[in-house]
Amino acid sequence: xxxxxxxNLQSTIFxxxxxxxxxxxxxxxxLGIIGFGFFWVIRVEYHLGYLWWPYMxxxxxxxxxxxxxxxxxxxxxxxxxxxASVVWGATELKEQAVRGEIGLFPFNPQPxxxxxxxxxxxxxxxxxx
Amino acid sequence: xxxxxxxWIALVTFVSIWWGHVGVRWVEAHSRVIxxxxxxxxxxxxxxxxxxxxxxxxxxxxxxxxxGFTLFWDAVEVYRQQWRVxxxxxxxxxxxxxxxxxxxxxxxxxxxxxxxxxxGVPVDALHIAPLCNPxxxxxxxxxxxxxxxxxxxxxxxAHAAIMSQVAQVAEVEQ
Numbered sequence: 001x002x003x004x005x006x007x008n009l010q011s012t013i014f015x016x017x018x019x020x021x022x023x024x025x026x027x028x029x030x031l032g033i034i035g036f037g038f039f040w041v042i043r044v045e046y047h048l049g050y051l052w053w054p055y056m057x058x059x060x061x062x063x064x065x066x067x068x069x070x071x072x073x074x075x076x077x078x079x080x081x082x083x084a085s086v087v088w089g090a091t092e093l094k095e096q097a098v099r100g101e102i103g104l105f106p107f108n109p110q111p112x113x114x115x116x117x118x119x120x121x122x123x124x125x126x127x128x129x
Numbered sequence: 130x131x132x133x134x135x136x137w138i139a140l141v142t143f144v145s146i147w148w149g150h151v152g153v154r155w156v157e158a159h160s161r162v163i164x165x166x167x168x169x170x171x172x173x174x175x176x177x178x179x180x181x182x183x184x185x186x187x188x189x190x191x192x193x194x195x196x197g198f199t200l201f202w203d204a205v206e207v208y209r210q211q212w213r214v215x216x217x218x219x220x221x222x223x224x225x226x227x228x229x230x231x232x233x234x235x236x237x238x239x240x241x242x243x244x245x246x247x248x249g250v251p252v253d254a255l256h257i258a259p260l261c262n263p264x265x266x267x268x269x270x271x272x273x274x275x276x277x278x279x280x281x282x283x284x285x286x287a288h289a290a291i292m293s294q295v296a297q298v299a300e301v302e303q
Contacts, residue, residue: 023181023190027198030142034202037146050247067135073187080135081195084142097247104218107251129147 049112060086
């Protein structure tokens with residue numbers, strides 16, 4: 001009786017081991033990186049301002065593009081998730097600036113550093129989805 | 130050979146986060162009661178994550194799990210969006226009876242306070258919103274001004290007060 005239970009347990013554990021838990025790990029990583037996205041968007045907007053959005057967008061695209069060159073599918077997926085989160089964060093910077101201005105988040109009264117090429121950046125409407 | 134799994138998962142992640150922001154607002158604005166969509170989103174999240182380990186490859190399994198976890202987050206956000214509407218931090222949808230009750234109780238607003246271009250200076254846009262309780266000293270889940278552990282008790286008190294106010298208006302209307 002106890003041997004049967006032990007065998008069943010062993011077979012269950014073997015079956016669980018044979019499953020692809022990497023997929024679920026990717027989901028957990030996505031959850032964490034999206035949560036981190038909330039944090040860095042607030043910080044970047046507070047200290048640098050929303051005009052840095054093209055650089056964040058570029059960083060995100062770079063991360064996604066670099067995933068193409070990574071041989072391992074798991075690591076490529078991690079880079080892809082991180083890149084997508086950074087791209088989304090770039091589109092959130094403008095709305096975060098508004099949130100700060102209307103009082104939903106602390107407003108930084110200190111002057112913020114202009115990003116390189118600010119003249120060009122000002123000519124483009126910041127993306128917001 | 131190029132590894133395209135990263136690009137695929139990136140696309141899935143971006144669309145999931147997009148849905149999480151845009152879709153949640155729509156679902157909350159068009160639901161008379163918020164718990165059915167919350168349960169539906171939670172069940173969908175669970176189903177996708179249960180399937181993910183059995184998927185034939187990482188591209189499909191990873192996509193299922195990423196969408197599953199973002200759907201779980203969305204379920205929580207539907208609840209939080211309700212309070213954003215009540216506090217006037219997000220626009221109310223007057224055609225929704227629940228939102229109409231908020232508005233009738235003097236809570237919320239129909240215009241979107243976030244629909245503006247950044248000015249670089251503080252703007253008193255929220256003061257236009259009537260009875261923005263958290264901003265006048267009652268901290269809550271959606272208000273960044275909450276402080277310390279007291280926030281939980283005070284939040285529950287604030288929620289209870291607001292809900293009783295809304296219920297009173299709904300009773301009068303019936």
